[in-house]
Each structure stands twice: as C-alpha cells, then as structure tokens.
Amino acid sequence: MSIYQHFRKEEHAFVDQAAGWKQQVLDQYSPKLTGFLDPRQQQIALSLTGAGGDVKVAFHGGHPDCERKRALFYPDYYVPEKDDYELVLYEIDYPSKFVKIEHPQVLGALMNLGLKREKFGDIVQEHDRLQFVCAKDIAAFAEMNLLKIGRASVRLAEKPLSHIQIPSVTWTKTMLTVSSMRLDVVAAELFKLSRSKSKAMIEAEQAKVNWKVTTDASLQLMSGDMISLRGKGRAKVFEEDGRTKKDKIKLVAGFPSV
Structure with a gap:
C-alpha cells in the first residue's frame, strides 16, 4: 500500500520531506525542529507519525489557535519544552x-x-x-x-x-448545494460568482487551496480544505452532508470573522 494514496499529487514532495524528518529522528534518536508549517502540512505530519509509534510530533507557533506552527518531531522518550521551538x-x-x-x-x-x-x-x-x-x-x-x-x-x-495577541476567530457556517466537488464549482457557490469567472480566477493564479496557489480548476476538494480567492476572502469546507433528491452534494462551509 503506497503512502501517497492518502494525499494529493502536489503534496507528495512535502510528504517525502516529512517522512525524511521522521526517519532522521529514528536514525539519530534526537528531536528534529522544522520551519513553520501551514495547517495542512501539520495534518500531514500528524498522519505520518500516527499514534503510539516510536516518533511523535508536536506543534507550537506562539499560541494554540495560530495557523502557522513549527513542528517538533521527537522520539517517544522525549518531553518537549516551549524553548525547543525557538x-x-x-x-x-x-x-x-x-x-x-x-x-x-x-x-x-x-x-x-x-x-x-x-x-x-x-x-x-x-x-x-x-x-x-x-x-x-x-x-x-x-x-x-x-x-x-x-x-x-x-x-x-x-x-x-x-x-502575543490572540485574535478571536469564529466561523459563520452555511449550507451549499453543489453539482460536484471541483474547485471552480465550489468556489463559484462560496463567493457568489459565475462558474466561468471562478474558473478564470483560478487559472490566473488567484486561488489558493490549503495556502498553496493552484491553477487546477478541476481539483477535487475534500473536507477540511481551506479555499481563498484574491479579493474575495477565504472559506473552509467543513464536511459533506449527504445528497439532495436531485443528487446534488450538500456541503457545510464557513467564513471566518475576527
């Protein structure tokens, strides 16, 4: 079973990097501190270490609710301290x-x-x-x-x-119905655009999914994905909530408010 089957193709390079950090801890039996990771990269790091393994990972970026955090991969005997995150x-x-x-x-x-x-x-x-x-x-x-x-x-x-200042962020959730989980389809519904306008913005490098620019309008979104369009704001896909009678996808999404 390939490790890559759970990740998008564009994430494979980071999967390799994170797997290398994990292996370094196994080989040297000492902690490995990374640069700041976005939330999706943090999820990938967690999924690679799993629960109960010889290598664990923890994160710190200043306060618990910050987005970008440094990861500390460490052997199971080690107890991380705040100073370890530098x-x-x-x-x-x-x-x-x-x-x-x-x-x-x-x-x-x-x-x-x-x-x-x-x-x-x-x-x-x-x-x-x-x-x-x-x-x-x-x-x-x-x-x-x-x-x-x-x-x-x-x-x-x-x-x-x-x-450190801790901004108070809440999410205003909304229910959408979409014909597919394609990025251009979901973005059009989220940001009240035509499908053609949504696709054009994506192809013009004005869209990000999980903090990375993408030009693939057909990218299939998943629960937990963060989407942003330049000048339109950002939104999060929380979960799929079944189908309508016309077989459209019911989607729970949300917008941040500070």
Missing part, C-alpha cells in the same frame, strides 16, 4: 497615528528581505498593533534589516512570547 515574538513599532500598515505589507516586507516563508509564522493585527513570530535563527537579521514597511519607518521590539 520562537521569537516581535511587535512592530511605527507611527500609527500617521500611517496605516496592513498584514500583506508586513508579509511583503519580510519576504523582500530574502527570508523564506517557513522562517516566520503568523502575522497578527489587532487594530493598530502588529506582531509576528519568527524563527530564532533569523530574528537578529530581521531586527537589523526590517526598517521600512511601505513608506513607514519601523522598528522591531522583541516581546515575551506570553505577550
């Missing part, structure tokens, strides 16, 4: 009375420093306060080099991890 919390000091900075600008500024996305976790915005979590090994570099975001001069102030 997280640093920064608050962005900027003249908030005069300029406005948004989440995408922070992400862009960090990426423009040449940092890989796996080196930093959630970017949290609560009114004018902006924070982000990063890996300890790039913290000093970020602090020295992130001096402007957009047109605003900024300074990074390190804070204890216990000071």
